[in-house]
Amino acid sequence: MELYERIPNNVNLSEDKRLQRALEKWLPDYLDWWREMGPEGFQEKDVWLRTAVSVEPEGWAHFDYVRMPDYRWGIFLKPAERDARVGFGDNCGAPAYQEVPGEFRNPLRRIVVTQADTEPASVEQQRLLGQTCPSLYDLRNLFQVNVEEGRHLWAMVYLLHGYFGRDGRDEADALLERRSGNPDKPRILEAFNQPCDDWLNFFCFTMFTDRDGKYQLSALAESGFEPLARTCQFMLTEEAHHLFVGETGVGRVVRRTAQLMKENRNEDVRQLGGIPFDIIQRYFNYWYSYSLDLFGGEISSNAADFFAAGLKGRYQERKKYTEHLIKEDVFTLPVVEDGRLIERVVPMRNALNEVLRGEYVRDCVRALERWNKYIADEGVDHQLTLPSTRFHRHVGEYAGHFFDVDGSLIAEEEFERRRDEWLPAAEDRAYVRSLMHPVTEPGKIANWIAPPATGIKGKPFEFEYVRL
Numbered sequence: 001m002e003l004y005e006r007i008p009n010n011v012n013l014s015e016d017k018r019l020q021r022a023l024e025k026w027l028p029d030y031l032d033w034w035r036e037m038g039p040e041g042f043q044e045k046d047v048w049l050r051t052a053v054s055v056e057p058e059g060w061a062h063f064d065y066v067r068m069p070d071y072r073w074g075i076f077l078k079p080a081e082r083d084a085r086v087g088f089g090d091n092c093g094a095p096a097y098q099e100v101p102g103e104f105r106n107p108l109r110r111i112v113v114t115q116a117d118t119e120p121a122s123v124e125q126q127r128l129l130g131q132t133c134p135s136l137y138d139l140r141n142l143f144q145v146n147v148e149e150g151r152h153l154w155a156m157v158y159l160l161h162g163y164f165g166r167d168g169r170d171e172a173d174a175l176l177e178r179r180s181g182n183p184d185k186p187r188i189l190e191a192f193n194q195p196c197d198d199w200l201n202f203f204c205f206t207m208f209t210d211r212d213g214k215y216q217l218s219a220l221a222e223s224g225f226e227p228l229a230r231t232c233q234f235m236l237t238e239e240a241h242h243l244f245v246g247e248t249g250v251g252r253v254v255r256r257t258a259q260l261m262k263e264n265r266n267e268d269v270r271q272l273g274g275i276p277f278d279i280i281q282r283y284f285n286y287w288y289s290y291s292l293d294l295f296g297g298e299i300s301s302n303a304a305d306f307f308a309a310g311l312k313g314r315y316q317e318r319k320k321y322t323e324h325l326i327k328e329d330v331f332t333l334p335v336v337e338d339g340r341l342i343e344r345v346v347p348m349r350n351a352l353n354e355v356l357r358g359e360y361v362r363d364c365v366r367a368l369e370r371w372n373k374y375i376a377d378e379g380v381d382h383q384l385t386l387p388s389t390r391f392h393r394h395v396g397e398y399a400g401h402f403f404d405v406d407g408s409l410i411a412e413e414e415f416e417r418r419r420d421e422w423l424p425a426a427e428d429r430a431y432v433r434s435l436m437h438p439v440t441e442p443g444k445i446a447n448w449i450a451p452p453a454t455g456i457k458g459k460p461f462e463f464e465y466v467r468l
C-alpha cells in the first residue's frame, strides 16, 4: 500500500512527493517510538477507539475496535476559508500568510516544536497507567487520549516537514528522541516531565494540563499563518474529549469521596478505601500550578511580538473582541519588588500570556464549582479550592519567590515548613498508589471512583470497551 493510502489526510498527500518522502522516513521511527513508549502491555488488544477520518463537522470520526499500533494516525486541517486574512496585530486585514514569514521563522518553529513536544510527552507519562485502570471504560478513554496525542504529534510534524525545510525535519526527528522525565534528554516543558503514575494524577493532568493545551491551541487557531491555524482548529475537536475525561474523572473521584463520607459520617475516608479531600486538594495545587507555568511569563515581549505579527492571538480573538490592535491598552498586575507585592502597569500586548492565563483560570473555576456542587449534593460540608496563581510557580514574575495558597508573600522557610500541607507528600502518593488495582470486568468499577453518568458514543458503561 502506498504511504498516502495508509495515512488518512486532507492535505493532498498523494500529490505531494516532498512531504511523502519526509513522512516515509519518519513513520517507521514514529512506530518504533510508539511501541517502546506507548501504553505498555496493551499493544495487541482490541480497543474501541475513535479515529478521525475526515473534517466534516458531522461524521468526522469513526468508532470501531482497533489495535493501537494499527491506528490510522491521520493529517487533517480544517478546510481553508476563502480569502483568509490576518485577524489582529499590526498586519490586521492583510492576506493570511501561506508560508512562514521569514523574520518569524525561528520563533514560529519554536512554538510548533514546543507544542509538538507535549504530545508524545504525555503518552510517555501515561504509559503504565493501563495496568491499574479503575474500569474498562476508563482504560479505553486513556488509550483514546494516547492515540490522539499521537495524532497531534503527526499534525505538528506535518507543519515541520511541510513548512520548515531541513530544520523542520531535524526537529521532527528530535521529537522522537527526547523522553519525559529523562534528565539527559528531557521534554521541553516541566509539567511534561512530572510523573503521572496514578489515576488521580491522570485525571488532574487531563483536567489542568491538557486544558492549557486548549488555550494555547485556541490562540494559535487564530494565527495569521494559515496552515498553523487550520491544524490547531482541527486538533481542538479532539482535545475536547481529553478535557471531558479530565473534568469528569476528577468529578467522579470527588463524588465518590463525598458518598463515602456521607455513608459513614464518623469514619476516615481512608478506612473506606476512598481518596480524602485533603489529598485531592494537594493534587490540584500541584497540577494547577505547574499548568499555570505553561502560559509563560506574565510580562513578555515575545507575546507582544507574536501578537504584533499576527501569529498568536487572544482566546477567541475574532469572536470575542472588536478591537484587534490593542496598541493603547494597559494591564495592571501585582509583581514583587523589594520584598513586597506592588501593582505594575504594562502595555496590554506585553501581558497577553497573562490574559490567556486568565481565560484558563476562569475555566478551571467553572469546573471547580461543579465539583463542589457534587459534594454539596451529597450533603457533605466541604469545599475544594484552587490556589492563588502566584502559588508554587516556576516561570514568570512569581518564580523564585514564595507564596501561600492565598497568594501572600511568605519566606522560603515558611513555604518549606508547610510544603506537605499544600503539595502531595510521599505518603499521599503512596496512599493513592495503594488504591490502584486494575478492575477490568465489564461493568465493574474501583471503589475510589464513581461510575460515569453515561458510556461512550451511545454505548453503556458495561460495554466491553477493551477486549483483554
Ligand SMILES: [Fe+2]
Binding pocket: 119, 148, 149, 152, 213, 239
Ligand atoms: Fe494534544
Ligand SMILES: [Fe+2]
Binding pocket: 149, 210, 213, 239, 242
Ligand atoms: Fe490532549
